Amino acid sequence: MQGKEYVESVLKTVKNRNKGEKEFLNAVKEVLYSLVPVVEKNPEYIKANILGRITEPExxxxxxxxxxxxxxxxxxxxxxxxxxxxxxxxxxxxxxxxxxxxxxxxxxxxxxxxxxxxxxxxxxxxxxxxxxxxxxxxxxxxxxxxxxxxxxxxxxxxxxxxxxxxxxxxxxxxxxxxxxxxxxxxxxxxTQGVLTGKGLAYGGSLGRTQATGYGLIYFLEEMLQDHNESIQEKTIIVSGSGNVAIYAMEKATQLGAKVIACSDSNGYIVDENGIQLDVVKKIKEVKRGRIKEYLDYVPAAKYVEGCKGIWTTKCDIALPCATQGEIDTQSAQTLVDNGVIAVAEGANMPSSLEAIDLFQKNNILFGPAKAANAGGVATSALEMSQNSMRLSWSFEEVDEKLKGIMKNIYATAKNTAEEYIVSDNLVMGANIAGFVKVADAMLAQGIA
Structure with a gap:
C-alpha cells in the first residue's frame, strides 16, 4: 500500500467512526495529509498501522x-x-x-x-x-x-x-x-505535580501565566528574523483578551511592536495609538468585564460589535489568540488584501484549512498553532520538573528556557519541512516533526 492510499484508508475509517465530529475530523485531515511523504519514506509505519492507532484515543x-x-x-x-x-x-x-x-x-x-x-x-x-x-x-x-x-x-x-x-x-x-x-x-x-498552572504559594511556576503569549511572540520573532524581518514598529492585531492574548500583547509591545486591536466574544476595540495593556488587564483580570469597557478609560478608541470584524483592521501581523475556527477564507482574504505579512496562531487551530492554504499561496509567513502556541505546555512541563525537585526557579530562568524551547521548535519545524522538500511550509514541518517522535516511540514499544 502506497502512502497516499494508506492515508485515505485511515481517513475513511476515522470518518466512519466519528460521524458528526467536525472539529476532530478537520484536525485529523490536516495532519494526515501532511504525513504522506513520511509514511512513503517509512513503510514500517504502514505495516504497524501507526496512523490508525494514533488517531484513536487511548x-x-x-x-x-x-x-x-x-x-x-x-x-x-x-x-x-x-x-x-x-x-x-x-x-x-x-x-x-x-x-x-x-x-x-x-x-x-x-x-x-x-x-x-x-x-x-x-x-x-x-x-x-x-x-x-x-x-x-x-x-x-x-x-x-x-x-x-x-x-x-x-x-x-x-x-x-x-x-x-x-x-x-x-x-x-x-x-x-x-x-x-x-x-x-x-x-x-x-502531590503538587498533579496539576500545572498553580498559584506561586502552592507549587506554581514563575512565568507560567505569561508562557503561551510570550512563547507565541518568541516563535513569531524567530520566523520574522529568518525572513529578514523584524517585529519592531510592526502593527499587530490580536484576537481575544484572555491570558494568551494579554501576554502576547505584552511581549510584542516590549519588543517594539504596536498592538492596535484586541477582542472578546462580543466585539473588538481598535486603538491606533496602541492598546493600553494596563487597562485591558484591569477589565479582564480584575473586573472580569467586557472589552467594550475599554472606552470608559480611553474614549478615543473605537469599539465594534462582533468579534470577527477584527480581521478587517489593517495591520502588519495578525495573531489569532481566541478560539478555534475564527479565521475563515473571507477573513484570511481580507488580511491578505490589507497587506499582512505574518500570521501566528496563539489559539488552537483558529484558522480553517482553506484559510491556511490561502495564506501560504500568498507567501504570508504562517506559524501553526501546534508549534507557535506550545510555550504554555512547555512551561507546564517545567513546572512539573520544579515540583519533582522541590525547587522554584526564577522568572528569568524559566523565561530563558521558554525562549530556547520556542527557538528549537521553529528550527525543528523548518528543518523538517526542508528535509521532506516542503520548504517554508511550517504546517507540514511541525506536523511531521511532532508525528515522527511519537510514531518511533510507538514502534519501539510494540503493539500495546
Missing amino acids: RLISFSVPWVDDKGQVQVNRGFRVQFNSAIGPYKGGLRFHPSVNQSIIKFLGFEQTFKNSLTGLPIGGAKGGSDFDPKGKSDHEIMRFCQSFMAELQKHIGADLDIPAGDIGVSGREIGYLYGYYKKLTNIQ
Whole structure:
C-alpha cells in the first residue's frame, strides 16, 4: 500500500467512526495529509498501522458533573477527559470550561496536543479535558462547587505520573486552585505535580501565566528574523483578551511592536495609538468585564460589535489568540488584501484549512498553532520538573528556557519541512516533526 492510499484508508475509517465530529475530523485531515511523504519514506509505519492507532484515543472519559447554584438549584454539566497518546510520556493537556465544549472539540484538542507536546522536546504525551460549564456570570462559590464536583470524578483518572491537567479557556488560577484543593482533600496526597498552572504559594511556576503569549511572540520573532524581518514598529492585531492574548500583547509591545486591536466574544476595540495593556488587564483580570469597557478609560478608541470584524483592521501581523475556527477564507482574504505579512496562531487551530492554504499561496509567513502556541505546555512541563525537585526557579530562568524551547521548535519545524522538500511550509514541518517522535516511540514499544 502506497502512502497516499494508506492515508485515505485511515481517513475513511476515522470518518466512519466519528460521524458528526467536525472539529476532530478537520484536525485529523490536516495532519494526515501532511504525513504522506513520511509514511512513503517509512513503510514500517504502514505495516504497524501507526496512523490508525494514533488517531484513536487511548482512553476517552465522559462523566456527569452535578453542582448547586447560589439559588439552591441543582445544575448538571458534562465533563470530559481524553487521554490521547502516552507513547513519549504521561498525558498532559489543559481543561476547558466553555459552553461549546463537546466530545469532538476535546478529541480535536487532545489530538493536536499530542504533536504539540512532542515538538517541545519534553517527555509528555497528549491529553485534553473540560466541561460545557460556563464560568461567565457565576459567583466564586458557584465556580468552587462546580470545580469540586468536577474533580470528584476527574481525580480517579489523573496523577503526577499518569495525567497532568492544566488550564485552558475558562480555567485560570482561580479554577486550578479550587481543583487542586479538592484533589488534596479527596486523595489525602500532597502531590503538587498533579496539576500545572498553580498559584506561586502552592507549587506554581514563575512565568507560567505569561508562557503561551510570550512563547507565541518568541516563535513569531524567530520566523520574522529568518525572513529578514523584524517585529519592531510592526502593527499587530490580536484576537481575544484572555491570558494568551494579554501576554502576547505584552511581549510584542516590549519588543517594539504596536498592538492596535484586541477582542472578546462580543466585539473588538481598535486603538491606533496602541492598546493600553494596563487597562485591558484591569477589565479582564480584575473586573472580569467586557472589552467594550475599554472606552470608559480611553474614549478615543473605537469599539465594534462582533468579534470577527477584527480581521478587517489593517495591520502588519495578525495573531489569532481566541478560539478555534475564527479565521475563515473571507477573513484570511481580507488580511491578505490589507497587506499582512505574518500570521501566528496563539489559539488552537483558529484558522480553517482553506484559510491556511490561502495564506501560504500568498507567501504570508504562517506559524501553526501546534508549534507557535506550545510555550504554555512547555512551561507546564517545567513546572512539573520544579515540583519533582522541590525547587522554584526564577522568572528569568524559566523565561530563558521558554525562549530556547520556542527557538528549537521553529528550527525543528523548518528543518523538517526542508528535509521532506516542503520548504517554508511550517504546517507540514511541525506536523511531521511532532508525528515522527511519537510514531518511533510507538514502534519501539510494540503493539500495546
